Amino acid sequence: MFWTNVQRVVRAGFVNFWRSGFVSLSSVVVxxxxxxxxxxLLFVGTLLSSTLSQIESKVDxxxxxxxxxxxxxxxxxxxNLENLPEVSQIEYVDRxxxxxxxxxxxxxxxxxxxxxxxxxxxxxxxxxxxxxxxxSQYEGIVSFLDSEVPTDEEGNSIxxxxxxxxxxxxxxxxxxIIESAERFGIAVTVLFVVMSVMIxxxxxxxxIFVSKEEISIMRLVGASNMYIRGPFVVVGxxxxxxxxxxxxxxxxxxxxxxxxITQNFFTGINIFHYYLNNFGSIFLVLVGSGVLLxxxxxxxxxxxxxxV
Amino acid sequence: xxxFDNVTxxxxxxxxxxxxxTFTVAPKDFVSIVGHSxxxxxxxxxxxxxxxxxxxxxxxxxxxxxxxxxxxxIHDFRRRIGTIFxxxxxxxxxxAYENIAFAMEAAGRTDEEIEADVxxxxxxxxxxxxxxxxxxxxxxxxxxxxxxxRAIVNQPDIIIADEPTGNLDPINTFEVVQIxxxxxxxxxxxxxxxxxxxxxxxxxxxxxxxxxxxxIRDDEQGKYIL
Numbered sequence: 321m322f323w324t325n326v327q328r329v330v331r332a333g334f335v336n337f338w339r340s341g342f343v344s345l346s347s348v349v350v351x352x353x354x355x356x357x358x359x360x361l362l363f364v365g366t367l368l369s370s371t372l373s374q375i376e377s378k379v380d381x382x383x384x385x386x387x388x389x390x391x392x393x394x395x396x397x398x399x400n401l402e403n404l405p406e407v408s409q410i411e412y413v414d415r416x417x418x419x420x421x422x423x424x425x426x427x428x429x430x431x432x433x434x435x436x437x438x439x440x441x442x443x444x445x446x447x448x449x450x451x452x453x454x455x456s457q458y459e460g461i462v463s464f465l466d467s468e469v470p471t472d473e474e475g476n477s478i479x480x481x482x483x484x485x486x487x488x489x490x491x492x493x494x495x496x497i498i499e500s501a502e503r504f505g506i507a508v509t510v511l512f513v514v515m516s517v518m519i520x521x522x523x524x525x526x527x528i529f530v531s532k533e534e535i536s537i538m539r540l541v542g543a544s545n546m547y548i549r550g551p552f553v554v555v556g557x558x559x560x561x562x563x564x565x566x567x568x569x570x571x572x573x574x575x576x577x578x579x580x581i582t583q584n585f586f587t588g589i590n591i592f593h594y595y596l597n598n599f600g601s602i603f604l605v606l607v608g609s610g611v612l613l614x615x616x617x618x619x620x621x622x623x624x625x626x627x628v
Numbered sequence: 629x630x631x632f633d634n635v636t637x638x639x640x641x642x643x644x645x646x647x648x649x650t651f652t653v654a655p656k657d658f659v660s661i662v663g664h665s666x667x668x669x670x671x672x673x674x675x676x677x678x679x680x681x682x683x684x685x686x687x688x689x690x691x692x693x694x695x696x697x698x699x700x701x702i703h704d705f706r707r708r709i710g711t712i713f714x715x716x717x718x719x720x721x722x723x724a725y726e727n728i729a730f731a732m733e734a735a736g737r738t739d740e741e742i743e744a745d746v747x748x749x750x751x752x753x754x755x756x757x758x759x760x761x762x763x764x765x766x767x768x769x770x771x772x773x774x775x776x777x778r779a780i781v782n783q784p785d786i787i788i789a790d791e792p793t794g795n796l797d798p799i800n801t802f803e804v805v806q807i808x809x810x811x812x813x814x815x816x817x818x819x820x821x822x823x824x825x826x827x828x829x830x831x832x833x834x835x836x837x838x839x840x841x842x843x844i845r846d847d848e849q850g851k852y853i854l
Contacts, residue, residue: 321736328733339721537717540677541778542707543734 333554350523351563354516381484383448389478393470406457411449418444455495524617535625549622556618560610629655635685645671647841658812661821663838669821707735710779710787714794716771718763749777769800786817825852
């Protein structure tokens with residue numbers, strides 16, 4: 321009997337969805353709008369976090385060593401730094417490589433190159449190029465370096481300079497901007513999601529209010545709460561399913577159009593490619609949240625009319 | 629079958645719905661309740677249907693205090709009662725067939741039973757040709773006959789009819805009364821409220837007269853006296 325009842329509830333839900341044409345249509349339209357907002361937030365969030373992480377990856381610090389620093393000590397330090405969870409990437413550039421890079425960088429600057437020739441010997445020490453996972457973590461890495469200073473045989477530090485100190489203001493400012501942007505993104509997302517959920521909930525509540533009399537009749541003929549509520553929940557889920565599919569179809573041409581624009585504007589991310597590559601996840605998020613939203617809204621909206 | 633034990637209902641605004649009402653309805657009775665608007669007829673029916681709770685006193689349905697029923701058992705209890713209303717109260721998005729089938733589904737009847745009984749009961753109320761019509765495609769009299777078919781399809785212990793002829797012309801009123809009499813003749817208890825003097829006088833059955841929430845007359849084979 322349970323499965324018979326489930327079949328009847330599902331069938332009644334489908335029939336009600338089609339027969340309440342205008343109410344269903346208006347509910348789906350509102351829900352599509354809601355899911356478009358949620359979907360847009362998903363895309364904007366992706367663009368924002370991808371852009372921020374690209375900016376973050378461009379920030380690094382260099383630890384310059386004395387010319388006579390022992391390479392073995394430098395490599396030990398490198399190993400220790402690699403073990404830090406904050407460190408995302410670390411590269412050791414030895415003296416010769418540092419000179420080659422310097423020459424390459426100044427290949428058009430004849431004066432500098434002549435000055436270098438006159439010195440004769442390589443005046444540059446090796447250095448470590450360190451990239452942290454987040455810009456806010458550089459301070460911690462520098463503190464580590466200050467506490468674990470490698471020394472030569474005479475007990476002098478082999479580190480000549482850490483360029484974090486020169487760039488500190490810029491890095492801190494960038495960290496602040498990134499954190500603010502992330503916080504703003506989360507706040508806007510929460511705000512829009514809450515607004516969308518409330519709008520959907522009220523729309524479904526209104527749709528069910530129209531059926532208030534119908535619910536009282538069902539109660540009077542002795543229908544159980546599950547039997548009354550079931551078809552409304554099914555209808556709510558159908559609103560979500562239809563809206564999710566419509567929303568994801570709308571995103572196809574929209575992201576196709578926006579793809580080249582985002583590629584030029586947001587450090588190479590093509591939103592259309594993101595849409596295609598993550599179609600399954602986006603489908604699940606939109607249809608899933610639509611179905612869930614429809615079901616929960618209907619469940620709660622019917623509840624108030626079921627009180628005996 | 630039904631026993632009202634000194635039942636009083638006072639609403640939030642201190643207006644009295646019914647006051648000190650005591651009466652009994654025996655199985656197979658046909659009882660009409662008459663009275664002016666606001667006399668307490670509908671309040672009384674709502675008490676039986678457990679739609680409204682008394683302020684004091686008790687309503688018994690076959691020894692069971694209706695208002696002591698657990699909420700989960702109220703549905704089962706209501707399935708034992710067939711209800712008919714002045715405004716028909718049919719589900720607007722369902723056909724005549726589906727309206728009746730819904731009451732059967734709610735009572736846990738099988739698909740086979742539904743397929744067999746619904747056309748049969750619609751034939752009984754002479755609507756065999758309107759089986760797939762929606763309520764808005766039916767006349768007032770036809771809608772009321774669908775409501776009657778829905779009320780009787782689960783073979784309830786009692787039919788409660790609240791002003792069932794209030795929106796009907798004399799011909800449809802006569803037909804509805806005849807159907808109710810037939811239902812009673814086959815052993816179903818009928819409790820009817822009405823303003824229609826002609827209906828009461830033609831029935832010649834028990835009449836309870838109410839005024840301002842109180843029972844002022846209770847006559848076997850009564851007349852409409854107000």
